[in-house]
Amino acid sequence: MTSEAPSGTPSQGASAEREASPPILHVDMDAFFASVELLSHPELKGRPVIVGGRSPRSVVTSATYEARAFGVHSAMPVGAALRLCPKAVVLEPHMHLYREYSRQVMALFRDVTPLVEPLSIDEAFLDVSGARRLLGEPDVIAQNLRARVLAQTGLPCSVGVAPTKFMAKLASGRAKPDGMLVIRPSELVAYLRPLPVRALWGVGAKTAEQLERLGLRTVADIADTPLDALVRAVGEATGSKLHELAQGIDTRSVVPASQEKSVGHERTFDIDERSTEVLKRELLHQASRVAVRLRAAGLMGRTVALKLRFSDFTTITRSRTLAEPTDLGRRIYEEAVAIFDAVGLRGEAIRLIGVRVEQLSEADGTMHQPALWADKTVPSEGWREAELTIDRVTARFGTDMVRPASLVRAPKTGETADRNGTRS
Amino acid sequence: MKFQVNRDVFSEAVSFAVKLLPQRTTLPILSGVLIEATDDGLKLSSFDYEVSAQTQIAADIEEPGVILVSGRLLSDIASRLPNAPVRFSTEDSRIVVSCGTARFTLLSMPVEEYPTLPQVGAESGLLPAEQFAAAVSQVAVAASRDDVTPVITGVQLEVSENSISLVATDRYRVAVRNIDWDSNDSGTTTATALVPARTLQEVGKTFGNAGTISVAITNSDDRELIAFKSDKKTVTTLLIKGNFPPVKRLFPESVDNYAVINTADLIEATKRVSLVLEREAALRFTFTIDGVTLEAIGSEQAQASESIDALLTGQDTVVSLKPQFLLDGLSAVHSEFVRISFTKTDNPNKPGPVLITSQSSKDQPGSDDYKYLLQPNLLLR
Numbered sequence: 001m002t003s004e005a006p007s008g009t010p011s012q013g014a015s016a017e018r019e020a021s022p023p024i025l026h027v028d029m030d031a032f033f034a035s036v037e038l039l040s041h042p043e044l045k046g047r048p049v050i051v052g053g054r055s056p057r058s059v060v061t062s063a064t065y066e067a068r069a070f071g072v073h074s075a076m077p078v079g080a081a082l083r084l085c086p087k088a089v090v091l092e093p094h095m096h097l098y099r100e101y102s103r104q105v106m107a108l109f110r111d112v113t114p115l116v117e118p119l120s121i122d123e124a125f126l127d128v129s130g131a132r133r134l135l136g137e138p139d140v141i142a143q144n145l146r147a148r149v150l151a152q153t154g155l156p157c158s159v160g161v162a163p164t165k166f167m168a169k170l171a172s173g174r175a176k177p178d179g180m181l182v183i184r185p186s187e188l189v190a191y192l193r194p195l196p197v198r199a200l201w202g203v204g205a206k207t208a209e210q211l212e213r214l215g216l217r218t219v220a221d222i223a224d225t226p227l228d229a230l231v232r233a234v235g236e237a238t239g240s241k242l243h244e245l246a247q248g249i250d251t252r253s254v255v256p257a258s259q260e261k262s263v264g265h266e267r268t269f270d271i272d273e274r275s276t277e278v279l280k281r282e283l284l285h286q287a288s289r290v291a292v293r294l295r296a297a298g299l300m301g302r303t304v305a306l307k308l309r310f311s312d313f314t315t316i317t318r319s320r321t322l323a324e325p326t327d328l329g330r331r332i333y334e335e336a337v338a339i340f341d342a343v344g345l346r347g348e349a350i351r352l353i354g355v356r357v358e359q360l361s362e363a364d365g366t367m368h369q370p371a372l373w374a375d376k377t378v379p380s381e382g383w384r385e386a387e388l389t390i391d392r393v394t395a396r397f398g399t400d401m402v403r404p405a406s407l408v409r410a411p412k413t414g415e416t417a418d419r420n421g422t423r424s
Numbered sequence: 425m426k427f428q429v430n431r432d433v434f435s436e437a438v439s440f441a442v443k444l445l446p447q448r449t450t451l452p453i454l455s456g457v458l459i460e461a462t463d464d465g466l467k468l469s470s471f472d473y474e475v476s477a478q479t480q481i482a483a484d485i486e487e488p489g490v491i492l493v494s495g496r497l498l499s500d501i502a503s504r505l506p507n508a509p510v511r512f513s514t515e516d517s518r519i520v521v522s523c524g525t526a527r528f529t530l531l532s533m534p535v536e537e538y539p540t541l542p543q544v545g546a547e548s549g550l551l552p553a554e555q556f557a558a559a560v561s562q563v564a565v566a567a568s569r570d571d572v573t574p575v576i577t578g579v580q581l582e583v584s585e586n587s588i589s590l591v592a593t594d595r596y597r598v599a600v601r602n603i604d605w606d607s608n609d610s611g612t613t614t615a616t617a618l619v620p621a622r623t624l625q626e627v628g629k630t631f632g633n634a635g636t637i638s639v640a641i642t643n644s645d646d647r648e649l650i651a652f653k654s655d656k657k658t659v660t661t662l663l664i665k666g667n668f669p670p671v672k673r674l675f676p677e678s679v680d681n682y683a684v685i686n687t688a689d690l691i692e693a694t695k696r697v698s699l700v701l702e703r704e705a706a707l708r709f710t711f712t713i714d715g716v717t718l719e720a721i722g723s724e725q726a727q728a729s730e731s732i733d734a735l736l737t738g739q740d741t742v743v744s745l746k747p748q749f750l751l752d753g754l755s756a757v758h759s760e761f762v763r764i765s766f767t768k769t770d771n772p773n774k775p776g777p778v779l780i781t782s783q784s785s786k787d788q789p790g791s792d793d794y795k796y797l798l799q800p801n802l803l804l805r
Contacts, residue, residue, distance in 0.1 A: 323570065369746060369802075370801070370802055371595040371596060371799065372593070372596065372597070372598060372671070372777060372797065373595070373671070
């Protein structure tokens with residue numbers, strides 16, 4: 001870019017000849033966890049690398065493209081991945097590193113535009129319409145951003161540039177790895193039509209099944225179906241949304257710094273668990289962890305949800321709404337246990353258990369309504385003090401220095417006492 | 425069975441009998457209204473094992489008999505009938521209701537399967553109906569609606585020699601009012617009964633103009649029951665089991681820090697300022713010698729504040745109150761002015777409760793002994 005362009009000749013000369021570049025960017029880090037691991041293991045570059053835990057039930061959380069070439073993908077058991085690609089190197093995940101790099105990358109995004117909507121730890125939407133005058137056309141911005149992310153962090157990313165969020169995400173997916181794709185408004189429909197219906201935002205397995213039963217397999221099929229027929233098939237809300245998406249219309253705007261919608265913890269047991277005592281202790285552990293995270297983020301939640309996955313992989317989620325929002329582990333635990341008891345397990349083996357707090361709001365300014373008196377139905381005011389003290393101790397001495405007594409167990413031989421009972 | 429009855433009398437009786445039935449019953453038969461035609465007239469009853477209602481009205485009985493018919497349907501029909509005598513007759517398993525040229529054929533439910541209504545015990549005493557209705561509306565608002573803790577979903581009636589006190593709480597506030605009680609039984613002078621708040625509210629509304637209400641509390645074996653009876657109407661309900669928390673002792677003996685405010689002014693200002701509040705948020709009230717200032721803060725979108733006159737005795741005070749909780753108390757004082765008293769506390773994490781009482785003028789306490797205790801909010805961080 002010429003820094004001394006005379007006023008009156010803005011850099012629109014080029015775009016007058018070709019179609020203007022659309023303003024929405026979807027930036028997706030390539031194999032994020034694996035790429036971050038490679039920064040500390042440069043010798044593994046170019047080799048198949050899998051990030052995943054060591055436990056037999058661990059799943060792949062990330063894999064380099066070299067590993068993906070063998071059919072390895074996220075969420076598959078590590079064991080299965082190693083059968084596909086025996087030469088792969090398995091590295092343990094380091095969440096704190098990923099969070100740190102995520103923070104750095106998001107900060108680079110925010111240098112470009114304040115309209116950054118993180119979707120997860122490693123991807124975000126950017127609306128750069130306001131940055132045109134300063135930084136040039138969106139495709140130029142995207143190219144520069146990719147270069148900057150690589151220069152500053154050493155991490156590759158792919159960028160989709162399109163008129164809508166939906167298409168931008170589609171484009172970044174097509175650009176991977178380490179690439180960029182611009183979909184201009186005139187090309188929109190051509191890109192959309194051949195896609196399977198499942199590619200559309202909000203079409204899950206059930207909706208797709210309903211649509212496919214009607215012979216609607218591609219986006220083109222949906223675009224060509226009259227709206228009222230679509231509404232009859234999948235209902236008012238979904239029907240009209242799909243119809244719009246299929247025409248390339250996506251009215252959702254980029255919402256900066258979208259708040260966390262929920263905070264949760266879950267655990268897959270190495271061996272399916274049947275003991276309610278063990279399961280409830282796990283709930284206590286998770287509730288305490290969730291509460292610590294809520295307080296750290298300055299959030300309170302109104303809904304407590306319990307997730308149970310049985311050994312046959314059937315999964316149930318049950319939730320309850322509290323009379324008032326909480327950030328106390330004690331309160332979350334009580335509600336989770338009440339839900340757990342209401343499920344009425346009869347010795348079924350549990351593969352996964354998880355606690356999640358939803359309907360979050362800022363704790364700042366939230367009024368706490370104390371009760372006039374304390375009894376066993378009201379968590380006494382003392383709990384707040386106790387848990388805030390734990391936060392302070394944790395801040396000074398580290399996680400799990402103080403925890404509920406039932407979560408402390410005697411150290412095994414050869415194990416140091418300071419970290420026992422914890423899980424990450 | 426065959427009878428003829430005045431439309432208005434009948435409609436009123438059916439609506440009374442149906443009102444206390446729950447929206448959904450587990451047994452379809454319990455959604456029925458039992459109609460008994462005898463030489464004495466017509467008796468309408470409903471019962472769902474917890475609550476029963478029974479009333480007697482005059483009718484021309486041509487042929488005595490008993491029928492059971494869907495309560496809600498009959499009530500809907502009765503309220504829309506043309507202005508003419510209502511005739512009932514049975515044809516096979518059907519019930520024919522005709523009024524003018526309107527004619528309804530209703531399914532007859534099996535009478536023999538209908539449960540027997542509970543026996544009403546000996547009268548315990550008499551209540552002045554109007555006072556009782558007012559007291560119920562003042563107190564029941566504080567009862568909990570959370571079924572998780574059933575004991576506080578009721579209104580506790582505490583009977584003493586010549587007064588009865590009504591108490592309700594949802595943990596965040598307590599409402600109490602005493603009214604006159606004409607005890608029938610000089611032997612047992614004290615008794616308590618924990619009555620479901622919803623039922624008591626219906627009783628208050630239904631019997632408000634009745635003059636006096638006869639009350640019978642029955643504590644026999646495991647069947648604890650209270651009956652309210654007036655004119656030709658009777659309502660019974662099972663009592664809630666369990667011990668009501670001893671909330672009366674939460675009230676302070678005396679408070680020397682208080683403000684007196686025009687009730688309507690405070691209600692209006694509270695409603696206005698809380699328009700910008702988010703759900704669950706509280707209003708901040710700052711009491712000084714200049715009056716009281718209401719502030720709605722903590723919302724990014726909007727703020728609001730308003731000041732009104734208040735006569736403060738004692739020191740300046742700041743409290744945060746949930747607006748709906750305050751409004752419930754203010755609407756219940758039934759007096760031109762209201763006294764808001766600030767109790768002291770030693771716990772820095774829990775402000776002292778606020779006491780709301782009636783005040784007939786700026787310096788004259790109210791005549792009734794209604795009391796409403798409210799726990800202020802705590803502003804976190």
